[in-house]
Amino acid sequence: MVNVGVKTFSAKEENIERQWFLVDAKGKTLGRLSTELAKILRGKHKPLFTPHVDCGDYIIVINADSIKVSGKKMEQKKYYRHSGYIGNLKVINLEKMFKKSPRFVLINSVKGMLPHNILGRKMIKKLKVYAGEDHPHKAQKPEKLVI
DSSP: OTTTTOOOOOOOOOOOOOOEEEETTTTTBHHHHHHHHHHHHTTTTTTTTTTTSSOOOOOEOOOOOGGOOTTTTHHHEEEEEEESSTTTTEEEHHHHHHOOOHHHHHHHHHHHHSSSSHHHHHHTTTTTOOOOOSOOOGGGGGEOOOO
């Protein structure tokens, strides 16, 4: 029996209500935290999720400098960048990158889990990461999110 007349709901930008969440990253594992953040940024936790619309929420992450990783990733995981000139491949391991910028490590991890297109670039802008306890988003009244 087919239900005639019922149409599939597709979210529009006007219908989306965004919330602000606060996440404390102290003692959390990098990969497991990143997957949860990507899910919320994408909007998959909402019943009105639509793949081609940015229906996710804003996330503020504090204490990014106290994230853990398992195994020997601190020594073995590498970040590469290239200037475009011959012989200018720069390689830095996770341990040095984490000391230099813990924000970059978390943002880069979440960015890899989002769509690699214009929509993904729009979603990653809703992620605010801070190394310490303080953040300038108190006016948005974020609700605490336990992950």
